[in-house]
Amino acid sequence: MEVRRKHVHTSLIPIRWGDMDAYGHVNNTIYFRYVEQCRVEYLERMGFAAMPQGSAPVIISAACxxxxxxxxxxxxxxxxxxxxxxxxxxxSFYEIRRxxxxxxxxxxxxxxxWMDVASGKSTPLPDVLRHALTAD
Incomplete structure (x- = not known):
């Protein structure tokens, strides 16, 4: 079954020398940082602060x-x-290219x-985000 995927953001991130490991390539953990940076940029562009109060996005599963x-x-x-x-x-889905x-x-x-920061329980997605994700 084909999953609907709507492109929402693109980030350009420099590869740093420190991203490399002893094998001479970018360490696998760094790919998660690249994805995190892209996600944070998107959410900030949508008006959600990186240091939220009240409710906030959290990641409950991730794979690469x-x-x-x-x-x-x-x-x-x-x-x-x-x-x-x-x-x-x-x-959310991610593609990493040079x-x-x-x-x-x-x-x-x-x-x-999306979760309530005080209770740690899930809360409905903000309307502005839901609208952006469902609009054509």
Missing amino acids: TFHLPLTYPGVVEVQMFCGLPGRSSVP QGDGTLYASGEAKIV
Whole structure:
């Protein structure tokens, strides 16, 4: 079954020398940082502060498939897509490429859940986000 994916944001992130590991390529944990940066940029663009009060997005699951190794120097292009939102969550999908290169280096996904900061319980997605994700 094909999953609906709506492109919502693209980030350009420099590969830093410190992103490399002893094997001479970007360490696998760094890919999650690239995805995190893209997600934070998108949410900030939508008006949600990185240090929220009241309610906030949290990640309850995340996965990454590493297709090819990235190496320094370069710039990665992270594309973020979102699926159809539920009551309090939305699936997000990511593609990581080297800028100017159409090759897919990594792909991943994360489930974003909106939660009440005080109670730690899920809360409905903000209307502005739901509208942005369901509008054509």
